[in-house]
Amino acid sequence: MKDGQAAIDKGAAVEAITFYSNLFLKEKVVPPSAPNDSYRQIMEGFRTGQTAMVWHHTGSLIEISAALKPGEQFATAPMPAGPKAHIARVAYAGNGIMKDDNVDAAWDWISFWGEKDAAIALLEATGYFPASTAALDDERIKSNPIYQAASQTLDFGRLPNSFVGAAGWSENVVNPTFQSVLTGQLTPEQAVDRMIEGLEAALR
Template identity: 80%
Template sequence: MQLNRRELMAGATAMALASQMGTARAAGAINYWHHFASQSEMEGLAKIISLFQAKYPGTKVTQEGIPNSEYMAKVSSAVVAGGKPDTGMVITERFADLVAMNGLVDLSARVKAWPGKSNFPDNRWKGLSQDGKIYAVPAFAFVDWMYYRADYFEQAGLSGPPKNFDEFVQAARKLTDPSKGRYAFSMRGGAGAFKYVIDVMEAFGSPIVKDGKPAIDRAAAIEAVTFYSDLFVKEKVVPPSAPNDSYRQIMEAFRTGQTAMVWHHTGSLSEISGALKQGTQFQTAPMPAGPKAQIARVAYAGNGVMKEDNIEDAWQWVSFWGEPEAAIALLEATGYFPASTAALQDPRLTSNKIYDAAVKTLDFGRLPNTFVGAAGWSENVVNPAFQSVLTGQSKPTDAVDRMIKGLDAAMR
C-alpha cells in the first residue's frame, strides 16, 4: 500500500516490529525483489537470470516475488529494520516514495560511466531520477494502447480503430448488441479504475499536479468524469459488471469475445495473443485522443540498488537489464516494451506490425503522475469516488470534489 507524505515512515516503523532482519550476503550472491507474478513474467525473468549468469558466472541471483499490493509495505519495513535486499524493482509511480524513505542507492556516477547509457534518451531517466541523481536503470516500459477486435470492426462496417473520443463513442454504439451478450468496451470500474479516470481527466484538459501543488481543473474534471461514466450509465456500451471489473475481468471479457475494445498496455499482449490471432482477430492502436490532449502513459520500470553491501555485483545485475538481449527476452515472454533504443531496432521487434502502435505512442506518451502519496490518493480516493458514480451513489460533481479534497490532503 502506498502512503501519503505524513504516514510514509510512521507506517514503515510500525511494520518493522514484525519484520525479520535481513542476512548479509557474500560477494557473488545478490537477491532481487520484484512484483512479477504471471507465468509469462516469471518465464521472462528466468530467461534474464539465465542470460545474466551465463555472462557473469561468478554471481548468483536469488529472486523473490512479492505481491504488487504488498511490495511497498515490505520495502518500507525492510528499510526501517535493516533488512533491505541488494536490488529491487522500481516503477515510476512508486519512485518518489522509495527515495523519500531512503530505499535506493544513488547510482549517478556508475550510470554516467556506463557505455549503455547512450541507448537511453533523457526521458527514460526522468521517472527514475530526482534532484539530479539517478537511482535506477530503465529496464522496460508499459506503453498504453488499445486492443480492438479487428473481426468485429469489419463486421460492423468500421474501417479502423477510433482516433478520438467522438469516434470512440460512435464505434461503441455500433459494436454493442446486448441481445448477443456483446458490448463495445471493457471498462475497468473496480480495482485499478483510477488509472483511466485520471487519464480521461487530463485528456479533457485538467492537470492533476502542477509545480508540485494540486492543480485539478474542477470544470474540466467534471466534464471528463461525466463523459467516462456515461459510457456505462447512459450509453450502456460496457458490460453491466463494469463497476466491479478489474484487470482479470476486463481481459477475460475481451479474450472471450464479450467486448470489442479494451484499454491497457503492452504488458498484456502475451495473454491476449494466447487466445486470439494477431492481425486477423485483434489489432492494436494508439489510445484515442480527448478534446484537449491525447493521453497515453509510457511508464518506465527499472531496477535499483537498495544497499551497498555487494554494490559491484548489484550494479552488474541492474545494468544488465538495460542490455538489448535482456530487453528482447522480456519482450518475447511478456510484451513488456524495451526502454533501450538499441533494443527498439532489433528485427524481432521491427518485423512485427503489432508493435507499431507502441512505437507511435513513444512520441507523445506521458510519464505517470509522480508525487509522494500519488498511489494512495489514486487507489483510496479516485477509485471509490468514480465507482460511486457508476453505482449511482454520487454524481460526477460529487466525485470530483472528493478527488480534489483527497488530493489536497495527500500532498500536505
C-alpha cells in the same frame, strides 16, 4: 500544479468524469458488469469476445496472445487523441544498485538487462516493452505490427502523476469515487468535489 501543489481544474474534471461515465451510463458501450470488474473479468471479457476493445498496456499482451492470434483475432492501437490533448500513460521500469555488497556482480546483472537481446527476451516472455532505444530499433520489434502502438505511444506518452500521497489518493479516493458515479451513487460534480477534498487531505 498550482502554487507548487497538485490541483484539480474542477470544470475540466467534471467534463472528463461525465464523458467517461456516460460511456457506461448512457452510451451503453461498456459491459454491464464494469463497475465491479477486476483485471481478471476485464481480460476474460476481451478474450472471449464479450468486450470489443480494452484499454490496457503491453503487460497483458502475452496473456491475450496465448488465447487469440495477433493480427488476425486481435490488434493493438494507440490511445486516440481527445479534443484538447493526446495523452497516454507510460511507466518506465529500471534497475538500480542499492548496496555495495557484490557491486561488480550487480553491475554485470544490470548491464545484461540493458542489452537488446535480453530486453527483447523479457518482452517476448512477459509482454513488457523495453525502454532501450537499441531494442526499439531491432527488427524483431520494428517488423512486428502488434508492437507499433507501443512504439508510437512513446512519442506522446506521459509519466503518471507523481507527488507525495498520489498512490493513496488514486486508490482510495479517485477509483472508488468514479465507481460510485457508475453505480449512480454520485453525480460527476459530487465525485469531483470528493476528489478535490481527498487531494487536499493527501497533500497535508
